[in-house]
Amino acid sequence: MSYRGKQTLPFAGCFKAYACSRVMLLLLLLVHPAAASSSLCQDLCICSSDILSCPQRNLTTPPTHLPRYTAVLDLSFNSILRLRADWTAVSLRSLHTLLLSHNNLHSLSPDAFTKVKRLKHLDLSSNNLTYLDEFVFEPLPHLEVLMLYNNRIGLIDRLSFSGLLSLQKLYLSQNRVTRFPLELLKDRNRLDKLRLVDVSFNRIRSLPLAELKTVPTWLKDSVYFHGNPLLCSCDLYSALSGWQQRDLRPVSEFTDNHTCVQPWSPIGGGKTSILQLHLQLNCSEVRVRDEEAFLNQILILDCDSRFRDATKNWIAPPLVNQSILLPLPDGQLQLGPLRAEDSGEYRCVVEGEGVNETVLVTVRVYNSTYGFGDGLNTAYTTLGCCILTIVLVFIYLYLVPCPCCPGKAKMAYEESCYASNLSLTNPPDPQGAPHVAFYEGKDQNGGIKCDAKKNDEDGDR
Template identity: 50%
Template sequence: MLPPHRAGALPKPSPSASPSASPSPSPSPSLRRVQVQWALYLSLSLALLWFPSGAVASTLNCHKTCICASNIVSCSKMNLTTVPTGLPLYTAVLDLSYNDISRLRAEWTTVKLTKLHNLLLSHNGLHFLSSEAFVYVKHLRYLDLSSNDLRQLDEFIFQPLGQLEVLLLYNNLISQIDRSAFQGLHSLQKLYLSQNMISRFPLELVKDKTRLEKLTLMDVSSNRIKVPPIEELQVLPAWIKNGLYFHNNPLICDCSLYSLLAHWHIRKLNSALDFKDEYSCYLPGSQKIRVGVFDLNRDYMNCSTFYEADEEAWLEQTLILRCDTKHRDLSKTWVMPGDVVVTEGLNQTAKVLPDGSLQIGPVKPEDSGTYTCYAVSEALNETLYVLVKVYNFTENGNGEALNTAYTTLVGCLTSVVLVLIYLYLTPCRCFCCPKKNHEDSIHSSMLSAAPSHEDLVNNTDPRHVAFIDPKELGHGLNGKVNPNDGVGDQGEMDEEGGLLGKGRRKKSVAESISSVFSDTPIVV
């Protein structure tokens, strides 16, 4: 009995087999080719099963994948994960919105699309942009990357797009923007960055020397900006401030913020006029109370009401009036007080500068008044009024007048001090002088006086003049001599003479003393 064969093993031919049995013939070459083709087909089919639909770059099909209308290719809402290949070279508008293209690689197109000027990639979940993604589409003028998952903008990411005019980046997750991300966008006019997570105001885009020269609108509203650069924003031209939107941010309340927006509102700038109610801020403190910025001057922080400041000047000063319009490239004409149009060539103290400003100088008092700037173009017109006040003195003369007033005041104060010293600190108060004896009388103070020539002629008798020092007199009432002093003894001697004689004696003494204080010298 023969042993059983192993499972799956073919039985070997028995040597005792019939000689008529022969080996099977080898397959023909045509059969081999068919087998190889089927093997390749099965391998490709199995490989495709591992990838989701659309992962492999598909060839453009204007009947199934996209809609082609002349130079417009629309592939919107086609569940694409990559950009179709084989795009026509004449494509001007390419719409890839509402798909699943999460990464825009450098090789998304291998040919230069020199006529492509509109590229739409919104609503794709896009989270990666290659640094070379726009190398082959340098002539783009409109790029829509809104409503995606972009988180940062790397350096020089948009540098190849020198002709781009509109860039939409709103409704993303952008929190970091490199300062050189927008470098090279020399033609950019409108930039939309709202509804992101930006906390730093991109001042380099609007600041002098680094600004994008043609940028007229920048929207950074609905972000996380708390403290905008107020001082830098105040000095920007009006045509930039007119399109600078930063409402609906968690701003911190401050009177400088109120003054900035109040000024914009008075100038009727669109950024403050159109979204006045959406400018809000948080009051300082732990309660985080949110209020309107335009209410800070009334109900909350008592900020000073803002008014347009007039231009002030002094005599012989040169003044420059700026026609700060909301729009660029307008033709400007100035009219001086008295409806005098400033024209070139006339012998006037005012002339229009190349940037449209008016230079006046040297100014005089009659130059005061309202100056009007008319700015017009084919579709726009704007009028600005500037009130000028010229003081009737020079700037240095004002300082000299102040010095003169100060000198006069010091002189007056010095005079008052000297008068007080004279009244209350007289030289008579000499505490170091020796006191005279009380026995000194009027007779001890008698001085011999040389007689005059006239007296010598008329009379040869010598005469003496006596002066009495007030200190040596008795202390009476307010410096007056008491008539009773010095006559006590004499009064006792005259007691027997009666009251009449006593009264006469006192009267004569009083008269003699009063004569001492008269202007007439006493002659003895």
Template identity: 50%
Template sequence: MLSPPEHSPSPCPRRVHAPWALYLFLSLVLLWSPSGAATSALNCHKTCICASNIVSCSKMNLSMVPTGLPLYTAVLDLSYNDIARLKADWTPVKLAKLHNLLLSHNGLHFLSSEAFIYVKQLRYLDLSSNQLKQLDEFIFEPLGQLEVLLLYNNRISQIDRSAFHGLHSLQKLYLSQNMISRFPLELVRDRTRLEKLSLMDVSSNRIKVPPIEEIQALPAWIKNGLYFHNNPLICDCTLYSLLAHWHIRRLNSALDFKDEYTCYLPGPQKATVGVFDLNEEYMNCSTFYEEDEEAWLEQNLILRCDTRHRDMSKTWVTPGNSVVTEGGNQTAKLLPDGSLLISRVKPEDSGTYTCFAVSEALNETLYVLVKVHNFTENGGGETLNTAYTTLVGCLASVILVLIYLYLTPCRCFCCPRKNQDADSIHSSMLSAAPSQEDLSDKMDPRHVAFISPKELGERQNGKVNPGVRGEMIEEARPPGKGRRKKSVAESVSSVFSDTPIVV
């Protein structure tokens, strides 16, 4: 058996020193690796208080975020410290389980554009009561799962229109008690709004003229959580109508803070009054009434069940008390969003439609009154022309009647003698029946008696004149007949005869 050479190295030292070299190498890796630092640097007994996955470093006089945060941290409370700047490297490792981050009351005035790239799982972020002055573009873009963002009680005066871009899951945004003068309409307006945003508080800012028409067009479940009280609003009747409508619908934004919606009256005094008082002694704004839906024949009409809460189960009932069902043979059809489509409306579609909305927390009933005009939308002009023509005809008739009543030809007060003769002829139509003596006298057709105009002057408005009751009337009679006494009453009756009296 051959022995190994004398100068050949022994294999034993290799087996002995290799494990020590590997151990030394692994130690250096752990020492310099970020994960190793994260698990060993934080002192949970002196710097912060650790309770399971909650790390509370509140009121520790910290000027920067402590390093070495545990990877299992789910809630990190850094409130009431002196952290003035939140840099990009405040956490050098990804905190994949962190969902609550509290940084309120720190005097924070700087946010890095990359401050949240390692905490993308955040659902709750509190940056309230700091010194932030502006929100730059895309600053919150990494936080796609954020649900609540608190920014109240800062000094924010500028908000980039893309600052909240990427917050697809945001539900509540608090921006009150800042210096904002522009209403952030892009957050709630169609096509640009955050789809899940149900509460936006911009109260106690510097907004003077909010976009009333755009706000009024928003769904009720957004307006229910839209707060803009305690702003220096300018008094206007459209502002009153908006909030009065919200109060009638019992929306929380108007119901809970009714007394805190104030505005400045126009004028040099700039007096402050309550918005809900504008319909009384100040601006005499019209009382708000719920608007009705109007439609024309053959038009397609959509009725919306505008509920205070989102995603409620909705049921429609027609004016005939029939429930609208999916797949039914009715002209009304349910749409996926809970609205009601009435195709090719007819006059019998008029009436009150009822929407019953139900959820786990709320039951709501809405009424929509539909008025269907008895003509098509394009035919409205012809109907208007016909109505206009009828109106003109009525006015012309009234004018002709007035002319006939007040502008007739001159009567007896203008031409007394001529008209008196005419009146005597017309008045003879009302002559009384003759007596027996008169009938015997009238048998001789040779003598005709006429009443002189003088006798007409002795009558008063067709009445018997008592002063001439016994006066003798001379008539053309043959000799021997003598005179006949005729009362004034008979003379008066003869005035209303169209034919001469034969005596």
């Protein structure tokens, strides 16, 4: 009879104890994430509550074991080359500020920000980034400040900023950008939140002036594009001259940096001040705001101030009937039905704490319903005058009345001749004037020969 007992391997108890200890340690790390970051805070970073500051540690990759509660992460002044999709092992839902400036970043993974979706402030300045992929910032709907200045960015996909629904400030200066990021201004849903766009000192040759003209003045006051090799033109002068008259900061604070190059100048050629182009290109004078309207029209004036939330009050010209003025809740002024006397300069006074601005709007009401007098094209006017002149010449040449009654034309002719004879009297010669003698017939004596045939018959007699 054999007995089969349960066999125990050597050191089995030790193995089970070791496995249990590792499981307990893992559970401890999950429950207390601060234990995982204790070595991180002691060796690499300076930790203060939810702030991890790890600058100048010669890091080539971000630290892997980051606590979940991290709110501010400073990795600036290191040697990080690439931000991969798995740069953090856990989802950092509390992280709102990520500082990666002054590294050697040359590329961003398309999924680099999928685990930090709560970011509000992202600093990627002073790196070696050369391009921005499409949708690279799409996982960041809460991002408010994006700092990309002092890189080598030359290519920006038109969908790079598509996911930034809360973006307020974009810093793109000192790069190699060749086009203005117009997609930021076309999205009307983002205009209310956008506060600053800086594309200064890049390689932009032309600006979307038509689109910039429709941008609210409070946003124009924070769109910086100085230091670019813009091509000189009167349209560019008109835009900047209008900004200067409104004392907008991008022009008033950086006047000397607003230069342009002539289209025929070589790259790196001489620069010209944009605000002095009217002296070289004979550009027309710029006025702040002009509005044209016609009789009985309803017109709405916009107080396009650079101060968005200030109080706005309108002052109308003295001859305007106050009954046609209707202030609107958004600071606009409705006029109408308009009369010719309603032309003049309307002032919008913007007031508030530390705010003092006056917006001038010149209104011209044409004395017609459809503006015929000023709307008529000069070319058509000239053509009409030419046709009328030709018609009058034909009438003069071919439609002169003929002498219908015999003898009357002859009488008229004779009467005209005799009248001419009566008018030919010799005026007294001034004293000392030379006398000139002409030989004439005895009977004619200087008169006009009215009837040659009759005179011939009298001579025969």
